[in-house]
Amino acid sequence: MTWLHHIIGPDDGSATIAQFCARAVILFLYGILCIRIAGRRTFSNLSALDLIVALVVGSNISRAMTGKAPFVGTLAATLVLVLLHRLVALATVRSNWLALFVKGRPAVLVRDGEIDGKAMLRHGISKEDLIEGMRMEQVAHLNEVALATMERGGKISIIRKTRPARPPV
Incomplete structure (x- = not known):
């Protein structure tokens, strides 16, 4: 030594x-x-x-x-x-x-375009935070969101609503 x-x-x-x-x-x-x-x-x-x-x-x-x-x-x-x-x-x-116990569980913030205000409050997420998460996923409007989740790592993940297929032209 x-x-x-x-x-x-x-x-x-x-x-x-x-x-x-x-x-x-x-x-x-x-x-x-x-x-x-x-x-x-x-x-x-x-x-x-x-x-x-x-x-x-x-x-x-x-x-x-x-x-x-x-x-x-x-x-x-x-x-x-x-x-x-x-x-x-x-x-x-x-x-x-x-x-x-260590990581927690994900929290649903938006389902079918409807915000869960209690979940957002419980996790300290503002509407601006949610909108930022939507922008990061290139989602412009709340009505486009099928599911927004606060993941265990703190990131907001967004799943878009599926759009109906366009008929062939």
Whole structure:
């Protein structure tokens, strides 16, 4: 361990420029390792759990970088958190109960062009948020919406009403 402390410097913020650069290289590689272990999903479609893990991992790496926390202990605790996140993610695939507990369930906001005001209020979705979600799906009018759902990841998904087929000309 002495060799590592020689490379990364002390944990009191008094490391040399070269030691901070060594920390940066180690933490960059460590961050890639954490992403590979946690899975790409963790840092792309952020659920509440994914967001918390991403913030804590970033915070821990930052503190290890600046010497505000013990380097090795911080990396060990971060790795435990990432592994725990990965295990919970794998367990939610196998357990519907755990998936509902961790991820919640989707909420229907619009059905057949009719807004469910209670669902929107319960999930903190304004009409402007709904209209934004519709624009993202290239839907201009509420009467075009068969189903709008607040998904477990926080995205609003839209299913258009089917249009009757046009007769051949």
